Amino acid sequence: MAGRLFGAALLLATPAVAGTLTATLPDGTQIARLDIPEGEGWSVLWNHSVKGFEVEDRYANRGGHMVLTDSHLPDFAAGLDHIPGRGRQVSDGMGGYWILDIDEPVPGNAYVLRPGGPEVDHRLRAGDAEISLSARAPRQRVTIALHPGEDG
Template sequence: METASPPHAGRPADAGRPRWPRTAALLGAGAVLTALLLPVWPALRLSDGGDTMGHLRLAGGEPFTVSYVHSIDGLPIEENLLVRDGRLVVDSTRVRQFGAGMGHIPGEGTGRADGEWWVVEGMERDIGTELTIRVGAPAVDHRIRAPGAEVRLSPCLAAHPVRVEPVLLPTLLLPLATVPEPEC
């Protein structure tokens, strides 16, 4: 007596079922797409009158500097800021001499001499989610420095309000995140 083979004998176990892309491949492609689109790179967006001029990438935890020449005494000032939880925090100030509103305020950091400079460190002054700089004349020489880049504002943007705000950039946009070059 012969026995009949079951209807699926000799065929692969998944024969007759719809073929779907492998879950692992989908998850892998989703992870790549997510990594490209998620905002993960810290940067500063610089805007002039609401128009984005460009971005300065920040290295994790490193400060950026706003520098200028004081309009009264003609000496340089450097403000070092950090980004913490999307907020701007003044970390330290460097000045060449004390003047009105300059120097150490009791309870805000510690002051020390550093060659020709007076430095106040550990200020921890939270100034909010953005900083607007009313750019001074070319002699004031407003600049913003981040690791590996510097933007000179005064030559082209005197009397303009330039807004500086921390942002997170997606990996996909990093090649487009150019250092702002103010046009005259």
Template sequence: MDTPSAADGRRPTGAGGGTRRPRAAAPALYGTALALAVALTALLLPVRPALRLSDEGDTIGHLPLAEGERFTIAYVHSIDGLPIEEDIGVRDGHLVVEATRLRQFGAGMGHIPGEGTGHAEGEWWVIEGIDRDIGTELVLRVGSPAVDHRIRTPGDEVRLSPCLAARPVTVEPVRVPVLHLLLGGDPEPEC
């Protein structure tokens, strides 16, 4: 019987008669595991800015908000029944009122001297350049369904009044893992 030897260039066979496999698969397996670990780390690190909405400490959900984007609090004025929209930006973890849009000056509404400039824009009166820092969180007392409080980001809108009327909803900028945003879904208040 002819047995292979190192001298004739043939590899010895294993007990099952087959040839041994080279160990090159181990580095490929390590590379794949490393790539998977890097991808999971990127998805789990708190790297994406978002708004956390919470009801008395219980998180309702998160709205993605990219750096430099603003969100809008929209509602209907409870006395004159006309819509109002307030644009708020996030700067260094603080909420900053940047602009207000309204149809007419109602009770408690209007331009405050020294805070921005106003101009007509179609049916709206727009006050821009307000730059009023309101802190690291905003507690919004949600109005009745007729008030129709909503929070809008460039990619989403959450209606608060149908389920949370007369409740305090806290809006605060946070950083959350990308995976959390992908799997968390849109924040929808429970009725």
């Protein structure tokens, strides 16, 4: 019994895998930086270029790995669709839909995005923080990456 309690105490004392989400230009200039603790998430949001409504992709730090968890699409507009077998589509109750349980690891913990102009307004949001990538680097190549902490 004492061994089990000691093991449980070790699990509680083990620090969570900290992570840092960055958005970086090709020359290495960092235009965004957000701390993302283990199990926490963030969103990439933008306004649809034709309809203007907000689209959201949600990600999580799972053991130091960037994982696409789900997406919210307010309409079946151009370029927006659910791919059968990739998550499950459910109504959002307002004419749009969520794609839940995507749970897709992002290869290399990073991907490249070319933020649109002000009308599209690509943004990163984590907790109360929101950073407009479009305001900082419109139409430029930006690498969004999750960097695990020392313990990841």
